C-alpha cells in the first residue's frame with residue numbers, strides 16, 4: 001500500500017471556560033491548565049460569547065445556570081456560527097432537564113458537579129483525539145488539493161509545450177516548402193533581369209518590351225508575396241473560441257498544402273456531402289486536419305504510386321457531424337494500430353510520435369468528439385465524429 005506522507009498538524013488546544021462561581025472557576029481553571037495550552041475564563045454566557053468571538057477557541061466548557069445569560073442561551077448563539085466546536089457542560093446531578101436541552105443543542109459531553117479530575121481528563125482526551133483527527137484530515141485534504149493543483153498546472157504546461165513542439169515541427173516543414181516554392185520564381189526573376197541587361201546592350205528597349213518585363217516581374221513578385229501571406233495567415237495564433245465551418249478549415253489546410261502535394265503527385269479529393277459548424281479554437285482544429293493529412297502524405301513516402309490519393313469526406317449522419325480522411329498508401333501494420341495514438345509512438349525515422357496523440361486530445365477534449373482508425377482495402381482511414389445537436393454548435 002502506498003505510504004502517505006505524515007502531515008504535521010498543530011496540537012495546540014485553547015479552551016473557553018465559562019463559570020460564575022469564582023471558587024469553582026479558579027480551581028478548575030488551574031486543573032485545566034495542566035491538560036490544555038490556553039484557558040480563557042468568562043463569568044457568564046454573555047461574557048462567554050464575547051470571548052468566543054474574540055479568540056475562537058477549540059473547545060468550550062460551560063456551566064448552565066448563570067446570571068445575565070445562561071450557558072444554554074450562550075450555546076444556542078454559538079451554534080448559529082459554529083456547528084461543530086466540542087462543548088462540555090457542567091451541571092449538578094439534579095438538573096438533568098438542562099442536560100437534555102443541551103443535547104438538543106449538539107452538546108456531546110457533560111460533567112457532573114463536583115467535577116472529578118479523572119473524569120475531566122478522560123473527557124478532554126476524547127475531545128483532543130477528535131480534534132487532532134479533524135486537523136489531520138483537513139491538513140491532508142489541503143495537501144491533496146495542492147497536489148492536484150500542481151499536477152494540473154504541470155500537465156497543462158506539458159500539453160502546451162507539446163502543441164508548440166508539434167506546431168514548430170509543422171512550421172519547419174512548411175518553411176522548407178516555401179523555400180522550395182520560391183526557388184523557381186526567383187530563378188525566373190533572375191533570368192528576366194539578365195535578359196533586360198542583354199536587350200539593353202544589343203538593341204533599343206521598346207515600350208512593349210518594358211511593359212512585358214514589368215508585367216512578368218510583378219506577376220512573379222506577387223506570387224512570392226502570396227506564398228508568404230498564406231503562410232503567415234495560416235499560422236496566426238488565435239486563441240478565441242468561435243463557430244467555424246468544418247469545410248472551411250479542411251479547404252484552407254488543403255489549399256495550404258497543395259503545392260507540396262502536387263509536387264509529390266498526391267491528389268487531395270474533398271467531398272462535402274453536408275457541412276456543419278464546430279465551436280472551439282479554429283487553430284487547434286486546423287492542427288487536427290494538418291496532422292491527419294500530413295500523416296497520410298508521409299505514408300506515401302518511398303512509394304512510387306501514380307494514383308496516390310487522399311480522400312476527405314464531410315457529412316452528417318444521424319445528427320452527428322463526421323469527417324473521414326482516408327488514403328491509399330497501404331494502411332497501418334496490424335501490430336501498430338492500437339498504439340498509434342500513444343504519445344511518442346512513431347515508426348518514422350526522425351518522427352516524434354506527437355501528431356496523433358494531439359489529434360485525439362484536441363478532438364476528444366476540446367471538441368467533445370471521437371476518433372477511430374481502421375484499415376480499409378487500400379489504406380488507413382480516420383473517422384471523426386462530433387455532436388452537432390445544439391443549433392449548429394457542437395456540444
Ligand SMILES: Nc1ncnc2c1ncn2[C@@H]1O[C@H](COP(=O)(O)OP(=O)(O)OP(=O)(O)O)[C@@H](O)[C@H]1O
Nearest residue numbers: 295296299331340346347351352353354355356380
Ligand atoms: N495514414 C497513415 N498510414 C499509415 N500509418 C500511419 C498513418 N497515420 C499514422 N500512421 C502511423 O502512426 C504513427 C504515429 O503517428 P503520429 O502522427 O502520432 O506520429 P509521427 O507521424 O510518427 O510523428 P509526428 O509527431 O512528427 O507526427 C506513425 O509513425 C505511423 O506509423
Ligand SMILES: [Mg+2]
Nearest residue numbers: 291295355356
Ligand atoms: Mg504525424
